[in-house]
Amino acid sequence: MMRALKGAVCGLAMMAGLPAFAQDQQSLADIRSELAQLSAQVQGLRQELVSSGSSGLQAAGGASALARMDTMEASLSRLTSQTEELQNKINRVVSDGTNRIGDLEFRVCEMEQGCDISSIGKTAPLGGADSSAAAAPTPAASSNGSGQSSADLAMNEQSDFDRAKGVLDQGDFPRAAKELAAFAQSYTGGPLSDDALYYQGEALQKSGDTAGAARAWLNAFSTYPDGDKAPESLTKLGWALGQLGQRSEACTALGQVGQRYPQAQAVSEARAEMSKLGCM
Structure with a gap:
């Protein structure tokens, strides 16, 4: 029975460094939305510049203006890719942490007399519990x-x-x-x-x-x-x-x-x- 508590803290070290994932995911969603808006604005400026003809292009700085836009678009694309990669990493950590907590609940239940494993239910996502369900004040x-x-x-x-x-x-x-x-x-x-x-x-x-x-x-x-x-x-x-x-x-x-x-x-x-x- 004592072995059931072996590993009961295996997820604690990992949890020590976990941020508030629900908040981070929302922040990443905001960043991705802003990056998409910036990318659309840069593309719109490019279209306006091209449609203005040679005179408009020269007024904006000539070919260097298009080169600067290319650089900005490349940077925005790279940042978008990095935010998507970070989002995926957070999702993996949340999934792993949730599974570990669920395993701990199962293990400790095993060693308790009268504990019904079927009553444990599904573990709430780590850091993503919905507190809005709290009863009305x-x-x-x-x-x-x-x-x-x-x-x-x-x-x-x-x-x-x-x-x-x-x-x-x-x-x-x-x-x-x-x-x-x-x-x-x-x-x-x-x-x-x-x-x-x-x-x-x-x-x-x-x-x-x-x-x-x-x-x-x-x-x-x-x-x-x-x-x-x-x-x-x-x-x-x-x-x-x-x-x-x-x-x-x-x-x-x-x-x-x-x-x-x-x-x-x-x-x-x-x-x-x-x-x-x-x-x-």
Whole structure:
């Protein structure tokens, strides 16, 4: 069963350098559109110059004007080719990263008692989750404990989270783990979902289910790598892997905390844990 966690962090090093792919893809699309517009404008200028006859050509600088246009068109063609190549590289990295996360979810599910592999579902594209599906906000704008405005929360989301978290605070860890998991599923993409998965990991850990906790923290980090709890989730994942005897994977996960989140408070905790494990 321990072997199921071997490679549970194989995608973390790759993910450490990943940009926000959805944003980059949009930027590349904008660049390609602008390049196409510039190319069309250069071609239009060429046609105007040629149609103006010898007098217009001489006024523009003679044959050198056409030569300059040839140079510009060649440069635009080269830039267009480079953006297409970069787009293809990003698509390959997104596909590979998504497949790796899906494999991690499958492996960790294998080692959990009662985990139904068929319930895992299709892994969302890495960096391309649609956050627009979050439920409609409420008119109120008071602050909640997670620093989020209640205007960002769906109806009843804050109260449902508080209730599930309250069960954890009361010490009913098995029940808390179930309620927090249900919350994260019900409000997928919501501003409190990463908190729910993080606390689900805590509930499972305090229940004695370290493997289940590792899965919850892996889900929290991989699903919400930019969430408020991402540094803590990655640190806890490294700790859990160390507890399960996966020292190499634990060191990899812990080492990524400082690289991905250099300003996070969890960095000191991750370094302390690396020291305990004797990570190089």
